[in-house]
Amino acid sequence: MVMSRRLAKIPDSYFGKTMGRKIEHGPLPLINMAVGIPDGETPKGIVDEFADALRLPENQKYGAFHGKETFKQAIVDFYQRQYGVELDKDDEVCILYGTKNGLVGLPNCIVNPEDYVLLPDPGYTDYLAGVLFADAHPYALELEPPNYQPDWDKVPEDILKQTKLIYLTYPNNPTGSTVTQEVFDEAIQKFKGTQTKIVHDFAYAAFGFDHKNPSILQSKDGKDVAIEVYSLSKGYNMSGYRVGFALGNKDVIQALKKYHTHHHAGMFGALQDAATFALNNYDDFLEQQSEVFRKRRDRFTAILDEGAIPYEPMTGGIFLWLKTPESYTGEQFVEFLLQDQSILVAPGIPFGDNGNHYVRVSLALDDEQLDEAAKRLKSLSPMYKK
Incomplete structure (x- = not known):
């Protein structure tokens, strides 16, 4: 073979x-x-915007690797509007051709061989592949019913000391569980000042039934520890478009951006225009x-x-x-x-x-x-x- x-x-x-x-x-x-x-x-308005953008000559050529200024500004404005989080569009935003590319690629950006990565169990299936590609060690972050929230005391101290990255995802895929801001607050303070970074997969951000789903970046010192990965696939019914972005901790974002300059050559301009229109008009x-x-x-x-x-x-x-x-x-x-x-x-x-x-x-x-x-x-x- x-x-x-x-x-x-x-x-x-x-x-x-x-x-x-x-x-x-x-x-x-x-x-x-x-x-x-x-x-x-x-939504029809997004489709129409995409169709119009296809015809623009500038969208039929290579674009900037890290995205259009208009798209990055729409992302920053969206997070300010939705979560009260302020972001630098150049240093703290990375555009992703599908959030899976960012989630799976992330360990190769910031994790070294033999480091540990905590993966939620249960949690999204493809996180594991990224850890193995980076020759790192996956370790199960056990989530127990009925709330499926992390209990950091159940992770051995020697494992925590060797942990470089932690994946969290709420609303959780597959359990449908959510968390309050306090859960994120605890995680951020637990790992502030350590080598450990957190990535929060926010794919189902739009779907919160008992309360609006919080962003981990809303927590005090959130950007010191975490990045968040947001997808347009679910909330906007745009799964086939493969549009998302990562944002938060500047060092992690810059590493992810460097990685993507070698693995992806920039997102199709018409897609960026459609995504910009969605973020600006469809709250x-x-x-x-x-x-x-x-x-x-x-x-x-x-x-x-x-x-x-x-x-x-x-x-x-x-x-x-x-x-x-x-x-x-x-x-x-x-x-x-x-x-x-x-x-x-x-x-x-x-x-x-x-x-x-x-x-x-x-x-x-x-x-x-x-x-x-x-x-x-x-x-x-x-x-x-x-």
């Missing part, structure tokens, strides 16, 4: 090998609840997105509750973290649901060992499909009775 030893040791991406594959299911119409993106269309749309998924959560869980189907509290994001019946692993339950109920969900184990007895259920479906899926799951109530 023509593959480097480094690449060979990295597990296949779960979603890379499953997205688009042919699904064999039971006799009922298939309901796909494994999708990780909102189901709505990109209300973000609130609407959150309300859509709050109502879906309420509707879906009300039916599950009728059958006493166990799940963890979903206070944000677009996923429900569903417990499996006692005799099933997540992977076994995925196959059972597919063949018995014609429902496709994601197993919990790719998100970490703590997901072994869970499945991730996406609510990115219309009401009719959600109601039908909830009723099918409710019918499984006897499987949960001891």
Whole structure:
């Protein structure tokens, strides 16, 4: 096989090998609840802006590696407006061609071989690849139900001393848990003045049901310790555009920018124009997105509750973290649901060992499909009775 030893040791991406594959299911119409993106269309105004920008001659040529001034200013203005965070558009902002590129590339920018990196368990699957590419040591940051918040006292002190980077993500993918500002405050003060930096994956920022999701950069001294990675994919229904950005700690951002000058040649100008328009004009749309998924959560869980189907509290994001019946692993339950109920969900184990007895259920479906899926799951109530 023509593959480097480094690449060979990295597990296949779960979603890379499953997205688009042919699904064999039971006799009922298939309901796909494994999708990780909102189901709505990109707002028409953003699409029109993109279409117009395609025709501009300056967008048909190479652009500045680190982005248009207008896009960077829109990012700075957005964070000031939404979170009261002041940023320097040149020193504290890095434009990303998809946030995954930044999240996976980050360890290569600031972590040395043999350093430790803490990864949330459960947490997004692809963080691990970046750590292994950097020849660093991943270590599980155990997150426990029902709130899935970090408990720093449970990480051995000798591991913390060797930790260079910590990944956090709230609203959490896959659990749908959120945090208050105090959780970020504690993390920032814990690691201020140490070698450890924090990256907060804020992909589902728009979706907070009980309170607005806080930014880690709002915490006192936040920029001394952390960067935040924000995506336009979910909040603006722009997943296919692959637009995001990292912002915060100047040293980390500069390292990430240097890395991207070698791996990416600058974002397509028309994409930047569309993203600029979105950030400047669609704050209300973000609130609407959150309300859509709050109502879906309420509707879906009300039916599950009728059958006493166990799940963890979903206070944000677009996923429900569903417990499996006692005799099933997540992977076994995925196959059972597919063949018995014609429902496709994601197993919990790719998100970490703590997901072994869970499945991730996406609510990115219309009401009719959600109601039908909830009723099918409710019918499984006897499987949960001891």
